[in-house]
Amino acid sequence: MLRRTVLKGLGAASLCRLAGQAPSSTVAAPLEIPYGAAVQDGPLRGNAAYRDALTSHCQLLVGEGGLKWADVRPAPDLFVFDQPDRLLAFAAEHGMRMRGHTLAWYAAMPDWALAIRGADEAERELTHHIETVVARYRGRIPSWDVVNEPIAENPGLLSYPLRESVWQEALGSRYVELALQTAARVDPAAQLVVNEYDVEMHDPAHRRKRGALLDLVKALKDNDAPLHAIGLQGHLRGGMEVDRDGLSAFVSELAQMGVGVLVTEMDVIDKELPAPDEERDQAVAALARDFLSAICDGARPTAILTWGITDSYTWVPIWFSRDDGRPNRPLPLDVNYRRKALMDVIDSFRV
Ligand code: G3I
Numbered sequence: 055m056l057r058r059t060v061l062k063g064l065g066a067a068s069l070c071r072l073a074g075q076a077p078s079s080t081v082a083a084p085l086e087i088p089y090g091a092a093v094q095d096g097p098l099r100g101n102a103a104y105r106d107a108l109t110s111h112c113q114l115l116v117g118e119g120g121l122k123w124a125d126v127r128p129a130p131d132l133f134v135f136d137q138p139d140r141l142l143a144f145a146a147e148h149g150m151r152m153r154g155h156t157l158a159w160y161a162a163m164p165d166w167a168l169a170i171r172g173a174d175e176a177e178r179e180l181t182h183h184i185e186t187v188v189a190r191y192r193g194r195i196p197s198w199d200v201v202n203e204p205i206a207e208n209p210g211l212l213s214y215p216l217r218e219s220v221w222q223e224a225l226g227s228r229y230v231e232l233a234l235q236t237a238a239r240v241d242p243a244a245q246l247v248v249n250e251y252d253v254e255m256h257d258p259a260h261r262r263k264r265g266a267l268l269d270l271v272k273a274l275k276d277n278d279a280p281l282h283a284i285g286l287q288g289h290l291r292g293g294m295e296v297d298r299d300g301l302s303a304f305v306s307e308l309a310q311m312g313v314g315v316l317v318t319e320m321d322v323i324d325k326e327l328p329a330p331d332e333e334r335d336q337a338v339a340a341l342a343r344d345f346l347s348a349i350c351d352g353a354r355p356t357a358i359l360t361w362g363i364t365d366s367y368t369w370v371p372i373w374f375s376r377d378d379g380r381p382n383r384p385l386p387l388d389v390n391y392r393r394k395a396l397m398d399v400i401d402s403f404r405v
Contacts, residue, residue: 070226083140085404087355090114090153091363092319095137097114098144107391109148114357116153117141118369122162123229126187130166133186134305140192152336154357155194156202157184158233160219162177168220176224181236188240199285199318200237201230205250208259209266230270231279235355238280245356249285249318253304254345256297264304275311284308285318288345292337296344298351317346317352319361321384325374334383341393346403365389
């Protein structure tokens with residue numbers, strides 16, 4: 055249930071492609087595209103202001119961890135569902151839905167799983183894992199990042215070179231289809247997503263990765279694989295430009311193949327952006343506006359999620375802390391839970 059509204063002028067403003075423009079009158083309209091955020095388990099348990107921020111702004115939640123292999127399956131025969139169960143209960147209590155992240159990834163793997171070798175063992179473990187996890191949440195988690203970050207960092211000239219992982223090594227590109235088919239078999243109603251990053255900027259590496267992802271989607275669709283949407287993570291790089299035409303064309307091509315799009319992990323890496331808070335917040339918001347408007351020019355996203363909600367809890371400083379020592383400001387709320395320009399931009403695209 056969407057509880058928040060924005061001001062909308064033109065009737066046609068309900069088209070996502072007109073979003074980002076200023077409203078011309080004061081007619082309230084519901085925000086139709088759900089907004090959500092990634093949640094850390096620690097503050098979810100111990101910080102009331104954080105919980106309030108989630109319940110007042112979000113319709114969707116996703117665990118920043120908790121469903122990754124290292125968290126949910128620390129040993130071959132041990133599944134630990136505490137974190138996702140807690141998040142799901144919180145979401146349900148407050149009328150929100152939860153997304154699942156993630157079923158097949160190269161990273162956050164426990165040591166025992168990194169030792170998986172050979173096609174038989176890999177297929178057995180991957181299938182058992184997806185069957186167990188998706189079955190537990192069947193009908194309760196409506197959307198899954200089934201495969202996370204499958205494309206190699208620098209795909210070069212091959213058609214869809216996949217990133218090295220236990221799965222790719224043992225099964226080749228077949229693992230992507232296997233993961234999708236297994237998830238679809240267990241929960242035929244779930245939205246199944248391949249989730250990827252670094253495909254949106256004006257940069258040769260991003261362009262190559264986008265092309266490789268499109269080739270992967272074509273191959274999957276040719277085989278009738280149950281792929282419903284591409285998750286554009288959207289870890290946007292401050293200081294770079296969004297490839298608006300390239301991104302719109304990519305999203306249009308997906309739509310023509312019957313594949314939707316959603317924004318799964320948006321934030322702005324502000325390491326290279328100006329120091330003053332207000333100037334930085336405007337630059338962050340402008341980059342997000344370019345990104346969302348390019349997507350909307352191609353097709354309407356089914357959801358917009360940021361990777362965290364407040365600058366207090368973000369992965370960004372782990373890899374991209376600023377040289378001037380100032381805290382990063384990548385997210386829609388500041389450390390005091392005040393809205394920043396980024397939240398206004400997101401809302402303007404949700405009509
Ligand atoms: O669980 C341990 C905890 O026991 C220990 O006390 C603590 C000490 O540092 O580390 C904890 O594990 C950390 C975990 O986050 C939970 O906080 C890991 O070291 C750390 O590597 C892990 O980082 C996460 C990363 O994915 C790897 O799983 C980030 O929080 C999370 O934001 C990041 O999320 C990824 C998405 O899944 C995929 N797309 C990119 C995105 C950002 O990198």
